[in-house]
Amino acid sequence: MRNVKIALLGLGNVGKGVWKILNMNKEELKKRSGYNIEISKVLVKDINKNRDIDVPKEVLTNDFEDILQDNSIEIVVEVIGGIDPAVDYMVKSMKKKKHIVTANKMAIATKGNILLKTAREENVMFYYEASVGGGIPIIHGLKESLTANKIEEVIGIINGTTNYILTKMTLFGLNFYDALKEAQEKGYAEADPTSDVEAFDAMYKLTILSSLAFDTIVSTDSIYREGITNIKPIDIEYAKEFGYVIKLLSIVKEIDGQLELRVHPTMIPSTHPLANVNDSFNAIFIKGNAVGDLMLYGRGAGELPTGSAVVGDIVSILRNRQSGASRIDIKEENNIIKNMNSIISEYYIRITVKDNPGVLGEISSIFGNNNVSILSVIQKGKRQEKVTLVFITHSTIEGNINRAMEIIQSLKDTEKIENIIRIENL
Numbered sequence: 339m340r341n342v343k344i345a346l347l348g349l350g351n352v353g354k355g356v357w358k359i360l361n362m363n364k365e366e367l368k369k370r371s372g373y374n375i376e377i378s379k380v381l382v383k384d385i386n387k388n389r390d391i392d393v394p395k396e397v398l399t400n401d402f403e404d405i406l407q408d409n410s411i412e413i414v415v416e417v418i419g420g421i422d423p424a425v426d427y428m429v430k431s432m433k434k435k436k437h438i439v440t441a442n443k444m445a446i447a448t449k450g451n452i453l454l455k456t457a458r459e460e461n462v463m464f465y466y467e468a469s470v471g472g473g474i475p476i477i478h479g480l481k482e483s484l485t486a487n488k489i490e491e492v493i494g495i496i497n498g499t500t501n502y503i504l505t506k507m508t509l510f511g512l513n514f515y516d517a518l519k520e521a522q523e524k525g526y527a528e529a530d531p532t533s534d535v536e537a538f539d540a541m542y543k544l545t546i547l548s549s550l551a552f553d554t555i556v557s558t559d560s561i562y563r564e565g566i567t568n569i570k571p572i573d574i575e576y577a578k579e580f581g582y583v584i585k586l587l588s589i590v591k592e593i594d595g596q597l598e599l600r601v602h603p604t605m606i607p608s609t610h611p612l613a614n615v616n617d618s619f620n621a622i623f624i625k626g627n628a629v630g631d632l633m634l635y636g637r638g639a640g641e642l643p644t645g646s647a648v649v650g651d652i653v654s655i656l657r658n659r660q661s662g663a664s665r666i667d668i669k670e671e672n673n674i675i676k677n678m679n680s681i682i683s684e685y686y687i688r689i690t691v692k693d694n695p696g697v698l699g700e701i702s703s704i705f706g707n708n709n710v711s712i713l714s715v716i717q718k719g720k721r722q723e724k725v726t727l728v729f730i731t732h733s734t735i736e737g738n739i740n741r742a743m744e745i746i747q748s749l750k751d752t753e754k755i756e757n758i759i760r761i762e763n764l
């Protein structure tokens with residue numbers, strides 16, 4: 339049995355998961371990879387920090403050069419996160435002919451071209467299964483198992499934090515802030531939750547999924563992004579009344595040769611499998627022209643689930659190294675991105691108006707004049723100063739909605755356009 343030395347960059351949640359799995363499943367991993375995998379060095383920021391894991395002191399270092407200059411280390415596992423210094427460390431490691439495994443969605447989504455180009459030039463392997471969906475084997479699925487298909491759409495719940503918050507709001511009637519607080523207390527949300535609740539995290543992951551599913555380079559700038567902070571308990575209640583559930587969906591579809599790329603809160607039928615993906619779970623729904631509909635479901639984060647994906651990548655590298663079967667495809671940015679104004683969707687629109695005679699008729703005719711056909715309308719509150727109007731539209735072009743809303747906004751009886759949520763009748 340050969341020995342292979344690897345290094346971990348980072349010993350946080352994911353790093354600890356990797357360490358634990360490599361010890362917990364040592365014998366299985368020997369059999370499956372053909373190697374005894376030894377973590378010979380672990381890079382951390384603070385070597386004196388108290389850690390709830392038993393890692394020998396001599397393995398820890400806070401000097402990246404100890405790893406870079408050690409030619410016996412063949413695989414570098416980057417689980418620091420962020421861009422700086424993670425990207426630099428990965429590039430330098432590849433230039434020293436070290437293979438890379440990373441869980442870093444932000445680095446791949448924004449610096450993927452540099453990373454993959456370096457991997458190809460240096461003839462090393464670069465794996466990133468854990469970057470999307472934690473323990474769910476979606477990257478391998480798209481790259482290998484589904485390669486026979488032309489993918490038509492990928493729709494995912496790929497941010498566990500927002501899914502946890504929306505689940506609490508839906509099942510227990512919590513408002514956004516109380517649900518966020520609970521998520522923070524349980525360790526599902528960071529102290530600064532911006533990346534999750536404003537959907538940056540989901541945007542990075544969608545960039546990676548879209549590039550793989552549609553064989554192209556997708557830039558994060560081409561993704562429409564809207565977070566969940568404006569979702570109110572009343573929107574969740576109306577959604578229920580109409581038979582929907584609100585989820586933060588990451589959507590990519592190819593329609594008439596153009597890519598629709600968007601992350602936003604979405605109403606979906608409560609009977610769809612994605613509607614029942616609750617708590618911090620993730621799920622990715624894929625439509626392929628051969629496989630049909632497919633859904634992958636599992637833990638999108640956490641020490642061991644994410645560690646499972648990382649260790650799987652380490653074993654893939656060891657296996658491919660033996661068979662010589664590794665190839666990095668460099669893709670080109672050859673896509674046309676659909677303008678959000680031209681996407682077609684159904685819409686939920688909630689407006690507060692002054693309760694004056696004729697206001698509903700006036701708004702309805704503005705919708706009509708802008709080719710927005712109304713499927714149903716609810717008016718709540720009577721003989722009060724202000725009332726709530728809720729509209730559900732038929733399918734229409736988003737530009738029509740925007741034009742109508744601009745006029746409705748300017749009416750003297752309109753108090754506030756409270757929310758507009760797209761509906762996907764999956």
Ligand SMILES: NC(=O)c1ccc[n+]([C@@H]2O[C@H](COP(=O)([O-])OP(=O)(O)OC[C@H]3O[C@@H](n4cnc5c(N)ncnc54)[C@H](OP(=O)(O)O)[C@@H]3O)[C@@H](O)[C@H]2O)c1
Binds near residue numbers: 351417
């Ligand atoms: N957490 C998850 O469930 C999850 C799921 C999927 C993907 N990911 C991705 O996995 C990566 C790691 O996430 P995480 O949750 O494990 O992060 P984390 O808990 O914050 O751990 C980061 C680790 O990196 C070390 N580190 C940070 N900056 C460093 C620097 N400049 N030099 C050396 N070491 C440094 C820290 O050292 P100290 O310990 O000394 O502070 C810590 O051990 C991220 O890219 C994340 O997006 C995470």
